[in-house]
Amino acid sequence: MARLFAAADSATSVSGPPSAGDYATDSLFRGIAWFSAFLIIVLTGYILWEILREAFPAIQAHGLGFITGTTWNVNKAEFGVLPEIWGTLYSSLLALFLGGTFGIAIAIFLTQDFIDHRLATVFRTVIEMLAAIPSVVFGLWGIFVLIPLLKPGAEWLHSQFGWFPLFSTDLAGPGMAPAALVLAIMILPTVAAISVDAFRRIPYKVKEAAYGMGTTRWEAILKVMLPTASSGILAALVLGFGRALGETMALAMLIGNANQISLSLFSPANTLASLLASTFPEAGQIEVQALMYAALVLLVITFIVNVAGLAVQQYTIRKFEGKK
């Protein structure tokens, strides 16, 4: 077959068709990309399937009562995870509130010309190093430093404002407050780093437009920069919340592993992840099935949170950025 566009060749032209090798590399890369993407889906599906299979006897035995039940008694084969669901959501929301507020504030501080940008890079590196500290170290730090530090304040709050639901019990040792605080510190780097990127992505011309309208620095940040970065900040918060929901080791060490539902910041509680971690080493077959069911509940919660976060993010992108 005659080469296509052969007439386009002139004596000095170097334009020519891609070689067979070029096409082969192209196909190879496409193949690897497809395979990797497919592998993730298969892996996720497989894990979900295995958990479902292991949990199936427990699902049959306890049904939805597992989610509303409040006792965990191996001897009576009574299993309910409502206190753990409560503890997971409560500790994560507290951490999200604290870590989110501070994370966004740090991102604003680092990106909106408050400090020299080289110093900002140093700050950012330090914050990201926070993410590299193993969770068990945070747990130890919580037990030996944070809890003793919190105790006097907690005692005072309880004695003075004991009528207020958040302070209705005393801090005996491990409990919701130290757990949520450590969790907040743990998600802080995630929220801060991703929010910093969101602010950095704002084109310079947007900043110019804001200041050009005669905004003060805070007006520019609150009325222009924050809405512009909102979809990225939301992604940061969703990721942080997801991490808080699944965090295990530090919580198992700090939350007190008590099977109860309380609004008090100082009472011990439990989370799903920490229940799994602290119970499974000595669990028999029936209890393992119940734990698998609990794992499934945790997976569903994380899934819902991620999907909801994505939906809110899409909404803000549509609303603020006008993209379809």
Place this chain on the structure above:
Amino acid sequence: MNAVAESVFVAQPYQAVGDIIIDCKVDKIFYGDFLAVRDSTVPIEKKKITGFIGPSGCGKSTVLRSLNRMNDLIQVFRFVGSVIYHGQDVYAAKVDPVLVRRYIGMVFQQPNPFSMSIYDNVAFGLRLNRFKGDMDERVQKALERAALWKEVKDKLKNSGLSLSGGQQQRLCIARAIATEPDVLLMDEPCSALDPIATRQVEELMLELKANYTLALVTHNMQQATRVADTTAFFSVDISHGGRTGYLVEMGPTKQIFEDPREQLTKDYISGQFS
């Protein structure tokens, strides 16, 4: 250095005919150690359009942006000289640049609407200045004057970023004129617009001139002849190793284009500029 300084060209001062609203006397403008503009006296006349023309790098945008202290956003920027606006030097220590920008508005070269609805974009300055009157009416008026109302009146809630480039630029103009600032600076406002939208914006400028003062940087010399009452021609001096912009000649637009005093101006407007 001194020998060079004595030999440099300085434009003859332009004798303004009307009231001067901004008397800009640039001695030197630096970015760090880099001398960007030198010796340029540009009086902006009240209720007229002052055009800034010249080749790339001649400092015309830098001078324009110095008028409302936009360059203060750049940390290494340093202004030596004075910009007297209503009897007050805007570079005086006690002057807050935020205040200057409230009265001297700006339209930029690149459309830069905020990530918010079309309505909120236009209402931004009104809310910033705590406008208490009929917001809807003001927003509509601004959009009409910016020749955008017909295209967006049924989708005011849509994001400003959903518009096309030309529409975005007209939205930015509407945003800038909604508060009816005393002076409006336009830095190549039509470079992203098609000829029809350009003509509409030029008509808007001529209309705004009745009540407000405009200063316009443009690469398009025909645009300068169409709208500017007074034209300032800048050039860039590369003879001493740097790239320093300076004012070559300023005068009534007609004179600048038909009977320029300087050879450099003559070469530039006739397209013989190297």
